[in-house]
Amino acid sequence: MSNIGNYEERYKTFTWEQAERELNYRPGGVLNIGWYCSDRICDSGKGDKPALIWEGMGGIEKRFTYHDIRRASNTIGAFLRGLGIQPEDRVCLFMDKIPELYLGVLGILKIGAIGQPLYSAFGDESLFVRLDNAQTKAVITQKKHAPKVRKILDKLPHLQHLIIVDHDGKPLKDREIAFSLEKSEPVEKLEIHPTLAESPSLLHYTSGTTGLPKGVKHVHYSLLSQYMTARWALDVREDDIFWCTADPGWVTGTSYGVIGPWVLGVTQCVLDAGFSAEAWYRFIEKNRITNWYSAPTAIRSLMKAGEEIIKKFDLSSLRALSSVGEPLNPEAVIWSERVFGKAFLDTYFQTETGSIMITNYQGMKIKPGSMGKPFPGTTAVVLDQKTFEPHKESGKIGLIALKPGWPAMMRTYWNNEETYQKKFKNGWYITGDRASIDKEGYFWFVGRDDDIINTGGHLVSPFVVESALIEHPAVAESAVVSKPDPINMEVVKAFVTLKAGFTPSADLDLEIMNFIRKKLSPLAMPQEIEFTDALPKTRSGKIMRRILKAKEWGEEIGDTSTLEND
Numbered sequence: 180m181s182n183i184g185n186y187e188e189r190y191k192t193f194t195w196e197q198a199e200r201e202l203n204y205r206p207g208g209v210l211n212i213g214w215y216c217s218d219r220i221c222d223s224g225k226g227d228k229p230a231l232i233w234e235g236m237g238g239i240e241k242r243f244t245y246h247d248i249r250r251a252s253n254t255i256g257a258f259l260r261g262l263g264i265q266p267e268d269r270v271c272l273f274m275d276k277i278p279e280l281y282l283g284v285l286g287i288l289k290i291g292a293i294g295q296p297l298y299s300a301f302g303d304e305s306l307f308v309r310l311d312n313a314q315t316k317a318v319i320t321q322k323k324h325a326p327k328v329r330k331i332l333d334k335l336p337h338l339q340h341l342i343i344v345d346h347d348g349k350p351l352k353d354r355e356i357a358f359s360l361e362k363s364e365p366v367e368k369l370e371i372h373p374t375l376a377e378s379p380s381l382l383h384y385t386s387g388t389t390g391l392p393k394g395v396k397h398v399h400y401s402l403l404s405q406y407m408t409a410r411w412a413l414d415v416r417e418d419d420i421f422w423c424t425a426d427p428g429w430v431t432g433t434s435y436g437v438i439g440p441w442v443l444g445v446t447q448c449v450l451d452a453g454f455s456a457e458a459w460y461r462f463i464e465k466n467r468i469t470n471w472y473s474a475p476t477a478i479r480s481l482m483k484a485g486e487e488i489i490k491k492f493d494l495s496s497l498r499a500l501s502s503v504g505e506p507l508n509p510e511a512v513i514w515s516e517r518v519f520g521k522a523f524l525d526t527y528f529q530t531e532t533g534s535i536m537i538t539n540y541q542g543m544k545i546k547p548g549s550m551g552k553p554f555p556g557t558t559a560v561v562l563d564q565k566t567f568e569p570h571k572e573s574g575k576i577g578l579i580a581l582k583p584g585w586p587a588m589m590r591t592y593w594n595n596e597e598t599y600q601k602k603f604k605n606g607w608y609i610t611g612d613r614a615s616i617d618k619e620g621y622f623w624f625v626g627r628d629d630d631i632i633n634t635g636g637h638l639v640s641p642f643v644v645e646s647a648l649i650e651h652p653a654v655a656e657s658a659v660v661s662k663p664d665p666i667n668m669e670v671v672k673a674f675v676t677l678k679a680g681f682t683p684s685a686d687l688d689l690e691i692m693n694f695i696r697k698k699l700s701p702l703a704m705p706q707e708i709e710f711t712d713a714l715p716k717t718r719s720g721k722i723m724r725r726i727l728k729a730k731e732w733g734e735e736i737g738d739t740s741t742l743e744n745d
């Protein structure tokens with residue numbers, strides 16, 4: 180039996196007061212995520228349970244119990260406080276996925292400061308824009324990433340401290356300071372800042388097509404959403420060994436790579452080494468991972484690596500598998516069912532929503548290719564794009580919109596209330612994605628607003644065409660965009676990467692076309708397939724169709740700061 184039990188029943192009866200009660204939170208009272216994710220678990224007698232099993236390059240391993248993470252986050256919090264960091268000051272975490280990153284999030288939250296996690300792979304320009312916008316007061320980083328901060332320090336008058344967690348003893352410059360978790364005196368007791376539900380917690384930067392990246396402001400009350408969704412959407416259980424593969428530079432990595440598992444007192448694993456199918460399977464086998472949260476880009480890479488390699492590992496510990504970040508192709512669901520004996524369940528959310536909003540649930544019928552149904556305590560609809568009224572009939576494509584009011588909803592864009600307000604129409608929060616809802620209430624993702632193709636007045640979902648393409652045995656990944664056409668204004672073009680052992684040719688092109696012709700309506704058929712070695716992706720693994728599209732249309736590419744290989 181899954182945690183959620185009967186979905187329909189839960190959806191009807193659940194209110195957020197239930198989560199408040201379970202977490203012993205009294206409205207108006209103190210609510211601090213850092214405390215909930217460590218001290219509270221220790222207070223309940225589970226201090227000796229492993230909280231974090233971390234593995235870095237070369238297989239080195241570090242283990243932390245709940246007592247360890249409580250103490251370590253106290254130690255980091257006390258250090259920051261000692262430097263003069265005040266509640267609501269922004270503290271940036273600019274590190275690889277090392278333990279200090281995870282413990283730092285809790286430490287920052289415990290003193291009431293705002294955590295600003297950024298991908299360590301960001302270059303100095305991408306970093307500058309985000310630190311400047313947030314007027315960040317301190318950056319916690321590793322010595323290998325410090326030069327990028329040093330380069331922009333002069334342009335950042337608000338940045339008072341550059342904290343290096345693995346300093347090698349060389350002389351430090353102005354504003355620089357070393358901090359070593361291992362060498363610091365552990366702080367047993369830290370006065371937790373009495374944050375309230377609406378006190379700010381994290382600032383996550385998200386980039387759109389144009390304009391500067393936006394800082395999505397979250398508050399401590401988000402904990403309630405992350406707690407409920409980790410339990411009911413991801414089906415995280417007390418005895419799980421949980422692995423969220425996302426980097427905390429991405430919302431998935433904080434909501435479900437820090438807060439979700441730890442508020443539930445679960446053991447989680449982190450692998451801080453680059454991707455390879457072999458390394459991932461070995462990690463699952465070694466740690467006996469039971470609950471695995473990943474993304475379509477990774478799943479497609481695993482599919483590309485083939486099934487033979489899976490046979491070398493014992494992956495029988497796996498119980499619950501979920502995916503987020505992009506639509507999950509039906510082929511991926513069917514594949515995972517075949518090779519792991521478990522289907523990946525698709526979950527949908529955004530940096531702005533802070534927690535999973537539309538999702539599949541363990542135990543509920545899965546329709547491969549569907550995102551599932553709205554989470555209890557939330558209302559999701561598809562709106563007519565002209566009237567902003569919910570579609571009355573099923574099957575019609577519309578704007579995915581959510582009724583504001585769940586705990587993890589963003590509170591504003593940092594310093595940009597105007598853009599925040601524009602996200603609402605007719606009392607709905609507009610996500611910028613489109614979907615349809617079938618007769619049974621399942622949501623079917625169609626595409627982001629910018630990615631949908633309008634060919635002669637007919638809307639084509641890039642996801643549907645891409646999903647047909649990757650069913651072909653030679654195709655590893657694909658991206659489908661529009662290209663200009665004198666008659667239909669837009670027609671469909673597909674970019675395709677191939678699996679090992681296949682080479683581009685006119686014959687293969689024809690074979691793929693014939694293969695997908697049986698699956699697609701004539702209007703959705705690509706006019707052209709272009710074979711390519713790689714697709715442009717964001718650091719969280721999303722295919723950036725707009726870059727491919729801009730090239731087709733001869734347009735400006737726009738903001739590329741989140742591009743994987745910049």
Ligand code: 6R9
Pocket residue numbers: 385429430431502503504505506507525526527528529530531550610611612624626627719
């Ligand atoms: C968590 C996260 C949000 C955008 C979102 C949508 C796409 C995420 C998806 C999905 C289809 C899913 N997206 N999950 N599309 N099916 N299950 O990804 O946050 O980085 O802010 O991106 O990602 O387009 O609007 P974020």
